[in-house]
Amino acid sequence: MAVRVAAVRAVAWLLLGAATGLTRRSAVLGAARSDAGTRAMCSEIILRQEVLKDGFHRDLLIKVKFGESIEDLQTCRLLIKQDIPAGLFVDPYELASLRERNITEAVMVSENFDIEAPNYLSKESEVLIYARQDSQCVDCFQAFLPVHYRYHRPHSHDGETSIVVNHPDLLMFCDQAGSRGMIRFRFDSFDKTIEFPILKCWAHSKVAAPCALENEDICQWNKMKYKSVYKNVTLQVPVGLTIHTSLVCSVTLFVTILCSTLILVAVFKYGYFSL
Structure with missing residues (x-):
């Protein structure tokens, strides 16, 4: 029994x-x-990167489009981490002026930055741009950054050189504590957190960065996957030719001597000297 x-x-x-x-x-x-x-x-995140204006002073415009409702994004912030190649530079004083006028929210990350150095004596730099929601598109963000060409070495044959601006890192931070999209439940020993759909779809790593431009608090941002409309932006910079070195040096020396002579003649002719 x-x-x-x-x-x-x-x-x-x-x-x-x-x-x-x-x-x-x-x-x-x-x-x-x-x-x-x-x-x-999940709809894809679409990023469009383009350069505006002509000449040595350009504007880098970055637009990001989400397929999610604005209700899901209203508690989220977008940060763009853009690498600036050695052939370009961003003026930190210009950025400070633009921030004061509330035109853009961008800050240089790199230290000991020389805006006067030529291309061959410069290094890559890094800029953080806090994107703003586009007033003409409910699920779009955009960021604006002025960039400038550096001086390049002259070439022996081609009168142009190329600068490649790589795609930026797209970082997102959402305030989960105050969102309706955060629900926590427990089933036996199985614990699950439902987050924002956009983070659930495309976030793949964490990156530490300042929470906002006006404070020094550090937040853990989500690095997002996205689809770019274009390939990396390529800029063509005009440069001098080495075969013109002798001509340029001769003309420069002649103009310098001529102007100096005219100044000295004017000084001795019209200047007043007291003994």
């Missing part, structure tokens, strides 16, 4: 364990299917 009771108890425990395992597996599979369904419904 005791053996039969023990056998019944063993079978019951086995059935209970199997049922618990199936329940947990069903929960995990359900969550995975939910994630897959959420990702399937």
Whole structure:
């Protein structure tokens, strides 16, 4: 009799364990299917990067379009981390002036930055741009950054050189504490957090950066995957030719001597000297 009771108890425990395992597996599979369904419904993040104006002083314009409703993005902020190649520079004093006039929110990250150095004595720099919502598009952000060409070495044949502006890093921070999109529940030992759909779809790593331009607090931003409309922006910079070196030096020396002579003649002719 005791053996039969023990056998019944063993079978019951086995059935209970199997049922618990199936329940947990069903929960995990359900969550995975939910994630897959959420990702399937996600629209791509589209980034457009273009350069405006002509000459040695340009404007870099970055536009980002989300397919999500503005209700999902109203508690989110967008930060663009742009690398500036050595052939270009951003004037930190100009950025300070633009911030005072509320035209753009950008700040230099690189230190010991020389805006007068030529291309061959410069290094890449980094700028953080806090994007703003586009007034003409409810699910769009845009960022504006003035950039300038550096001086380049003359070439032997071609009168132009190329500068490649790589795609930026797109960082997003959402205030999850005050959002309706954050729900926490518990099912047995399975704990799950439902976040913003846009983060659930495209965030793939964390990056530490200042929370805002006006303070020094550090936030953990989500680095987002996106699709770019264009390839990397390529700028063509006119440069001098080495075959013109002798001509340019001769003309420069002649003009310098001529102007200096005229100044000296004017000084001795019209100047007043007291002994």
